[in-house]
Amino acid sequence: MRARVYVTLKPSVFDPQGRVVAEALHTLGYGDVRDVRQGKFFEVELEGDDRASAEARVAEMAATLLANPVIESYRVEVL
Amino acid sequence: MTFAVIVFPGSNSDYDAFHAASAVVGAEASLVWHKDTSLGGADAVILPGGFAHGxxxxxxxxxxxxxxxAAVRAFAERGGPVLGICNGFQVLLEAGLLPGAMVRNRGIKFVSKMVPVRVDATDTPFTGACAAGQVLHMPIAHGxxxxxxxxAVIEALERDRQVVFRYVDETGQASAAGNPNGSINNIAGICNARRNVVGLMPHPERACEASLGSADGRLVLDSMVQAFAAGVAGGRSLA
Incomplete structure (x- = not known):
């Protein structure tokens, strides 16, 4: 079973890397770009086939290690 | 007095801290591997700079x-002095021993230079030898x-005087010009509520001898030795 975890900086945290990417896109002529937020994406391969249990365990992994709750939020998808 | 300097895979200021504590300050110092589970009876702990685990x-x-x-956490909970320098500060934040988090420098670049840093709290085991408002020149090297x-956290830190070090300009003011990385309120270092755990981004251990461009950082190590001596004189043992 595979789960996906998306980690992003909370809206209240300024993202210097996202800002630089947005500026680069402007330089390339993409003037319609308002903002870019950079994040992280994880694919987690799990044993077992219980989706609910997998979702709970991956959410726990995200809260413990994959994301820092002080500055980041996360979203889990089980495929 | 014995310092324990923790060595993580990727630490690169561990020997700088060891050298400052032993050869410069004259205390005992030991390097403790991150897979060890005991601090070996040390009186103070330093989490050094570097890139732990890459x-x-x-x-x-x-x-x-x-x-x-686990041993560092237990030591801190007993009131033992713990100093996190640069990456060591980042470890203390991730471990929840200090509040807050680090994000990428506002200007994106890795900044490596000598900066003026003001001591805003002298009632910690790491700043007792400093004068209130004293400006120390120490290098920073971080991305x-x-x-x-x-x-709400910033407000509490300011209210309880937990901001120990602040980036300043050459006139000693915590201005935008004196802020090298975008830190809120020019914060360069903080302590916990009990004041025995301090983290700072500047490197005192790399500024302990005049030949390195500044000996101001030595005050941080001297403060630790003084605090230990005062504790022994007062019959307190933290280890």
Whole structure:
């Protein structure tokens, strides 16, 4: 079973890397770009086939290690 | 007095800290591998700078689970003095021993230079030998030193005088010009509520001898030795 975890900086945290990417896109002529937020994406391969249990365990992994709750939020998808 | 300097895979200021504590200050010092589970009866702990575990995932994110961190946490909870320098500060934040988090420097670049840093709290084991408001020149070398915490946390840190070090300009003011990385309120170092755990981004251990461009950082180590001596004289033992 595979789960996906998306980690992003909370809206209240300024993202210097996202800002630089947005500026680069402007330089390339993409003037319609308002903002870019950079994040992280994880694919987690799990044993077992219980989706609910997998979702709970991956959410726990995200809260413990994959994301820092002080500055980041996360979203889990089980495929 | 004995300092324990924790060595993570990727630490690179461990020997600088060891040298400053032993050869410069004249205390005992030992290097403690991150997989050890005991601090060996040390009186103070230094988490050194570097790139523990390659800074993979986030700075300090893997190091907080290193076996030695349980001993460091227990030592801190007993009131033992713990100093986190640069990456060591990032580890203390990830471990929840200090509040807040680090994000990428506002200007994106890795910043490596000597900076003026003002001591805003002298009632910690790491700043007792400093004068209030004294400006120390110490080097910074980091890509992620942009201190962030929610407004309520910042307010509490300021109210309880937990901001120990602040980036300043050459006139000693915490101005935008004196802020090298975008840290909120020019915060360069903080302590916990009990004041026995301090983290700072500047490197005192790299500024302990005039030949290195500044000997100001020695005050931080001297403060630790003084605090230990005062504790012994007062019949207190923290280890």
């Amino acid at each position: 800074d993979y995932l986030r700075t300090g994110a893997i190091a907080k689970f290193s076996p030695i961190m 992620e030193g942009n201190y962030f915490a929610e407004p």
